[in-house]
Structure formats: structure tokens, C-alpha cells
Amino acid sequence: MSAYSAAGEANAKPNYLNHEKGIWSWLTTVDHKRICLLYLFAILIFFFVGGMAALAMRLELAKLYGTGQHNFIDAETYNAMFTIHGAVMIFLFIVPGIPATLGNFLLPLMIGAKDVAFPKLNLFSWYIYMVGACMALFGLLKPIGPAFMEKAMNFIGVHGPVDTGWTFYAPYSIETGTSVVWMTAAAFVLGFSSILTGLNFIVTIHKLRAPGMTWDRLPVFVWGTYATAVIQTLATPVVGITLLLVIMERGFGVGVFNPKLGGDPVLYQHLFWFYSHPVVYIMVLPAFGIVGEIIPVFSRKPIFGYKAVVYASVTIAVVGFLVWAHHMFVAGISEAAAIYFSVVTFGVAVPTAVKVFNWVSTMYRGSIRFNTPMLYAMGFIFLFMVAGTTGVYLAVLAVDVYYHDTYFVVAHFHYTIQGGAVIGLMGGLYYWFPKMSGKMYNETAGKVTWFLVFVGFNLTFIPQFALGMEGMPRRYYDYLPQYQNLHQVSTAGAVINALGYTLALLNLGWAAVFGRVKAPANPWDSLSLEWQTPSPPPHENFEVTPVVTGSTYAYGTPVRGDAAAH
């Protein structure tokens, strides 16, 4: 410690990355910024695992040796692959993806706090997450090797990779011989981690705002994270008990979801989607927040309609709880219920469209700088508009009967979650990278890799819209020859997409480790609080607790420092 204070230079002051050293100091840290990095490493590993599963599927579906036959993987492996892809991407990557990483890092910084409300609970959530991740891996293992190994693995409930899809629909999830118990138990544990993170964030935002940081001055990212945290806290317990009931059915023959025992599989779907529809807003609301931060800074204009943006986030979180059965239009729900859920689902489009209008209006007549984060934000707006409009198609009852379980749904979903949440996460990582690492990334490499991601993504999923319209059902291992061309284009796109993500993340990783260009405290001339402290921030974020006197988005008006000069 004393060695640092002896050095007079500003950049030699200890920061959160180096004020303590050694692996142990990381594994026992309660600093929200370090916990962000712990999460980030973990989720990126699972992003890679889930991506590999997707590539394996796409490789098979290209049917390079012809349709109607086994090319690279067999049908059972294919079933396991789409389950791995779904479960890993949803439960291990994108649900904690933005809240637990950027949310953890930025929330206290943006509201001028020293840490989250419960720092030890925050670290505990990460450990629970890691335990859940290990349990999920048990659900993916295949018992192989000598007989005693197989016996031992069967004994602990490892029977082979789960093949139910990430939705674990009953009654198949009760009957299949694969390791459903490990996977559902893992999802339960991961949900617990998610609940504790959400709870921690709600309390932090309520209680730890700096003097002057009133609710109507909160950055939109904080609002997005707040809305997300409410959903994490209130929706997750319901899927928790649902998955526990699946385990009880498998273990003890309780028949709540099993029609053979007088149970109702539609009840499973209701309970499952009561969480799993709001969960898409857990993924995408923080991404809305990221875009809402990036666009004003790179357009040098105040965010257009701050209050509308905020109310839209909160409305989406609330209405998101009331639309779950639009996943079940063909599951045998009553006509009256179907009409209700269809109409309310149209309603979600309103606050979402409000947001898009606000972002575009913020850019209107701004002096736009096309840095990599801005490219991601603009890509987000385009992709999310496609996602939103196709979502409205699917809310139409008659249309959904046709599109249900086709590639149209797959494409729509990936536009929202990859085009929305993942692109948002990438934009956020590029935007806050200088703050997190204290280094600058290579801008040219950032733009080129953005282009690969953007083109690759569209090339993958535009053909899937077409496939869906032509009637290609999802989760099928094989198809008629008429679908082959579009499938092959989609596979080519997936390869470009994967290459883009890999290189884009390597660009950041390279800059973090080998980068020579030090980041200034505020490279983007932003007005929000996280940029008013050194990069990387010191252990307790601010040397003096900041006092907030104005809007976070007062660009173009001379308020704070040199930022107004632009």
C-alpha cells in the first residue's frame, strides 16, 4: 500500500484491479467491480459453449452430404445440442449476462455509491451461480468409459445429456431417461442466484443513491436494471417451484403435470411461461438501458423524452407479467384466454415502440460519432425493430397457429435475444471497456468485427424467417430437400457470426492484457457519474462521494466541465 501512496503520479494510484493481489483476493472479493469480472469470465465461457452447440446444429443442418441422412451428428446428439444451446445460453449466459456483469459494475458507480447494498450477498450470488453451472454440466454429461464409471454416473443421476429443449415441457420431461433432474435442479439454483442479484440491486437503487441523485435523474441504464431486478425477484420463484415439482414427479410420482396421473401438462406451461416470458425482459431491458446510455453520448444530445423512456421500461416490466400464455395459443387454452393474451401482447409493442422513437429522435440532428459502441447501438435499433414487428405477427392468433413451432419463431426469438440482448451487451462492453480496464481498444478492429457480427447475424436469421414461412418446423433434425438452400445460407451466416463474436471479444481481451494506450477518465465525454472517476476506478469508486446537481444527459448545454464544448 505505502509503495503506491509514495508515488505522486495520478495514474499510479491503486485502483480496484491492483489494490489487492493474488487469486485469493479475487475469490473472496466483495467489490462489485471485481464480482462483475468474475461473472464476465464465467458467462463468456458459457457463451462459447452455447455457441459451439449452435454451430454443431447448423453444421448438421447444412446437410452437405445431402438431406435425409446422417451427416455429422446423429439425431439424438442433435436433440442434446439444441437443449444445451438453449439451456446454456438462457440460464448460464444471457439471464445473468447484463445484470450481473455490467449491472454489477455500473449500478453503484452510476448512482454515486461505494458498493451495492449487500456486497457479501453479491459474492455469494456468484458462488451459487457457479454451483448451478456445475450442476448444469452434470445434466449435459454422457456416461461413458468403463462399466464401473457408467454405474457410478447412473448412481448420481447422470444418464445422458438432456433432450427436452430448454423448456422442459411436461410430460416428456417426466418420462425421458436423460438427466432432467440435474438440469432442472441447476436451473433452480441459478434462479436463486438471479433472485439474490435482483434483490440486491433493488435495495441498492432505493437506499444508496448519492445526494442529489433523485429518481428523475437516474441514468436510463439504472432504470433498465431496476425494472429487470423487479422481474428477477418476482418471476424467478415461480419457475423455481415448477422445476421442483418436475423433480418431485420424476422422483416420487407426484402427478401434478402428468396426464397419466390426472395431472395437467398445460398447468406446467402456464407456470413455466409465467417466469419464462418475463425472463426475456430480464435479458432485454438492461440492453435497452445500454442503448439509452450510448446514443445520447455519441449523438451529443440530451436523451429525447427521458420520462417516456423510463415509463416505457417500467411498463414493459409490468405488462410483461400479463402476457405469458401467448406461448400457448395452440396448447389448448380457451378462446377467451387466447383473445385476452393476444390483445395484451399487442400492448407490449407500444412502450417498446416509444423507446425506438426516443432513440431515433435523440439521434436526429445530433453530431453523431460512429465509434464501435454507437455502431452496436444503431445495429440494436434496427435488429430490435425487426424483432418487435415479427413479435406482433406472432401475437395475432390466426397467424400464430400457422407460425407456431416453425423457424419463424426461432428467427423472431433470436432477433430479440441475440439482436437485442447480446448486441446490447457487446455495445456495452465496448462502451465501458475503457472504464473497466483502464485501456483503449483498437477502434478499427472494433468496427470490422462489428460488421462481421451484424452481417453474420442477419445472414443466419433472415433465411430462417423465410424457412418458417415455408413451414419448416423447429427442432427437426432433417428436412425436405426444398429447404436446403436457405438452411445452407443460414449456416454460412452462423459461421460468420461466430467468427465476428470471437474476434470482437478477442479485440477487447487483447487490449485489456497487452494494450498500451491508457484510457483517460472520460474518453467519450459523457456526463454520467461513472466517467467522473479515474479509469479504472479506485476500490471504493469515488475519492469523494459525488453530489448530483443536474440531469445526466445535459449534452449541448454548458453544465459540467468540457463535455459541453462538443
Added chain:
Amino acid sequence: MSASHHATAAEVGPGDPPHIHHMDTPTAYQSAKLGMWLFLATEILLFGGLFTSFALYHWAYFEEFHHASKELNWVYGSVNTVVLLFSSFTAALAVDAAQRGDSRRCSKNLLITIACGFLFLIIKGIEYTGKYSHGLFPGTERWNSPEFIQEYKMYFGLYYCMTGLHALHVVLGMGLLTWVYLKARKGRFSSRYFVPVEVGALYWHLVDLIWIYLFPLLYLVG
């Protein structure tokens, strides 16, 4: 830096609030309470899935659930309700004592609360054993006989899931209160610092509250 932390830690007296580096004491108090209230909301939603399932099948298999519920002994249920209500009362007394800085009364009431938890579990255990000996448990002869229709199994399946999860919460609550009790016995709490007693008691009230709903639903409404 670490040296200065130790210095502050040493300044904390036996009844003082702990030194928390990132917020002041009133904020820490409010945060802890808000956090516990949110956690209680998640618990209610966790049970909510079971209550929904029960409501659905109670409606669908009204007659059968009526017959099945007669197998439950309402005397055990009532006694357990009284035991839990009383324990909630002593938990509230423990909070009152802590707020007034009476460590002895606080720990005494906590101990009574924990003892009531034990009593509840013992009575529940007697009930479960009784059910098993009457063949109302998966795997017994009566359970597997054709007269024991699947609607009965549904009723008892839900009965075991709901009361079992509740019993698990009783155990967790007792663990939490034991931790609080050990601190209270050492005189850790005072009128300046009592938040663990308060959040512990809040959790215990929830455990009680859930039972208040389970008891009439399972034992009486049928």
C-alpha cells in the same frame, strides 16, 4: 488500509452497530429490512406455484379432495397452528426486548420461538408417520391398490409437497433464529443495533403466515 479497518472494528462496542464501509447505520438498517421484505415476496411466489396447483385440482376433483382431506387429523393441524401462532408472538416479543435493550428477555423469547419450531416439527413428524402407517404414502400397499384412485394421490402428493416445503422453511427459520439467539446471548444487541432480530422475526412470521393458509386449505376446506 487493512490496519485502519482493524482500528475501526476495535472501536465497535458490544451493543453498537457494526462498521459498514459503504453506508451509514440508518441506511444499513433500512436496507436490511427492505431486503428481507423483498425476500419474503419471493417466498410467497415460490409457494404461489403450489397454491395455484392446489386451487386448480381442488376445483377439478372437488369430491375426491373432500374425501381425501378427511384422512387428515384436524386436531394435529390445530395444535400446530396454535404452536406457530404462539411462536410468532414470542418472536415479536424478542424484537420488542431487543429494541428496549433487554438482552436476557430477547434471548429467552428467541429460545421459546425455536423450541416451538421443534414442537411443530415433532407433531408434523407424528402426523407423517401416522399417514405412512395408514398407507397414505407412495409405495405403501394401500397407495398402490386400485381403490386408492389417482385423485387421492394428487391430493396427498400436493399435501406432502406443500407441508414438506413449509417444514423445510421451519427448519431454515430455526437455523436463522439460532444464529440470532447465539448473538443475543452474548449481548450483541441493544436499542442501537437489533436488525438481525427484526429480520429473523420477519422471516419467522412468514413461515407462520404460510401455515395459516395451508392449515384451512388442507385440513378444513376439503
